[in-house]
Amino acid sequence: MEEKDLEKNEQEEITEEIVNDAEQELVTEEEKEEQQSDNKEVQQLKDENDELQNRLLRVQAEYDNFRKRTKKEKEADLKYKSQSIVTELLPVLDNFERALQVEIEDKAAKGVVEGLEIVYRQLKTVLESEGVEAIETDGQIFDPTLHQAVIQVEEEGYESNQIVETMQKGYQLKGRVIRPAMVKVNQ
Template identity: 65%
Template sequence: MDHVKGNPTEEKFKNEDIVEESEVSEQAGIDDEIETSETNDIEETQLTEEDEKVILLGQQVEELNNRLLRVQADYDNFRRRTREEKEAAAKYRAQSLVEGLLPVLDNFERALMVTTENEETKSLLQGMEMVYRQLQESLKNEGVEVIETVGQSFDPHLHQAVMQVESDEFESNQVVEELQKGYKLKDRVVRPAMVKVNA
């Protein structure tokens, strides 16, 4: 029995269906690609926004860190200054007292320069000399020193030149004579010495 061929119209429709399915598949593939591309674009946009946030947060963290370091440095400087001020206050605590006693020392020295033959006056001067030595010893214990003058090179930090003279006994710029004693409290000059300086 001969094989019965299908209806040509049916074959045509089948072929058209196959073509349509292929076109639909191709279109679906294109749509998928478009969706994937759009998704990638969205993800890239989101990543970019996230990157910007991360960068911004990093800048804020760095700024806060710098501020913290500055505050820490300021605090360290404050502590150092406070410590130095306390040490200086302890070291030079007697300065105002010493400054007040220097005129007393000057007057003692002037009084002790008096010469007399009277026994009562001599006895009085001996008592004054004892008090003067005790006063000197007490000041020395606090770190008070007499500034050296005669024969020393003139130092504007230690000496106050009130007169310039010419002398063959001394070198140029050397102190020739002391007019008033100078004093230091530890390493600080309380009163410079008044001197004559060789030209």
């Protein structure tokens, strides 16, 4: 009987080993499936994280660009804030210059002209302090960004496209043309 018991015990042990091995294989396969599922979830979360990081970077870049563009616009607005008033004052400046070109013999009228000259110089000083400059024309070569050709003539002593005469002064405000100079140009 002992032999039978021994044999039975051996069979039970073998059976138990086989069952344990099978259970371990099942647990291992379940763990593998679970791991694969976890790996898929982790990869999916990593992909979502990368996408969110990229979106965040794009939003930050857009915001920086917006901030820079807004700053430039504000600077330009401040730089050229006086353009509208300057544009309206240019005809006044032109009229002062025309009035001062008149030759007067009368002493009383000369006093008035001297007063006009003082007001003209003050107006010119104020405009210059705001960044207004007259566009150079005398002897210059015609530049369509600065000059407006009103008449073309053929005169000796001038090169082709050289300005012969200024019909109306042109002005720039801090480098921006606010009124081109009207000129007579040699062909």
